[in-house]
């Protein structure tokens with residue numbers, strides 16, 4: 649995948665990591681960046697093409713795929729994080745919202761845009777996942793972690809299916825990134841622009857997976873630990 653002259657669609661591009669993806673893609677020479685947002689007026693970055701998209705709305709997604717026939721790179725970045733215990737009231741509703749946005753949303757986008765990517769020579773998909781795909785912060789991230797674990801499983805299955813049409817899929821796992829989503833989280837956070845630089849380099853190198861920081865690599869290594877990291881008390 650060459651970033652230069654690619655035509656990218658970034659979901660949730662109005663703020664946070666999505667805005668950093670849009671900036672980074674332009675800086676790396678993308679021919680066009682469609683910056684998708686629930687409110688396109690919230691996209692302030694110059695040089696991108698704002699488009700309206702709520703990833704939980706199947707009709708919106710299908711209409712956008714019919715409209716944007718030149719896309720060669722889909723960045724599934726949009727996501728929500730609702731943090732609290734699974735045993736609390738409302739946890740099931742919260743889980744469903746997070747599944748709909750973080751797991752079903754990216755799948756819906758890939759289903760709609762796979763034919764577009766195929767027609768344009770294959771291209772690539774980036775799915776933005778998390779270190780919390782592999783463990784839960786006790787009493788805090790059960791629902792979010794479940795949605796990102798589902799996103800991970802879907803990414804692994806989709807990568808195999810997309811291979812037949814020459815489309816690559818990069819899954820990006822990261823610890824806390826300095827955006828609104830991680831505002832309440834303690835400790836140092838990753839610079840969104842650095843995560844994007846790493847993701848674009850991984851795409852160009854043809855990697856299937858990017859573990860963007862030391863904490864994420866440690867948790868990944870701990871999956872084979874004794875006990876495995878996800879049995880423990882959390883990150």
Ligand SMILES: NC(=O)c1ccc[n+]([C@@H]2O[C@H](COP(=O)([O-])OP(=O)(O)OC[C@H]3O[C@@H](n4cnc5c(N)ncnc54)[C@H](OP(=O)(O)O)[C@@H]3O)[C@@H](O)[C@H]2O)c1
Nearest residue numbers: 660664665686702703725726727778824825827828829830
């Ligand atoms: N921040 C972290 O520590 C961290 C770590 C690892 C992975 N991630 C993942 O990285 C991605 C970006 O997160 P972020 O940190 O940039 O979060 P953020 O600052 O909260 O931004 C989330 C973005 O997703 C959009 N969005 C939410 N629901 C949407 C929907 N239904 N349809 C379309 N857009 C929607 C938001 O749009 P609105 O402005 O309309 O709400 C916003 O643009 C997410 O997938 C997140 O899970 C984040």
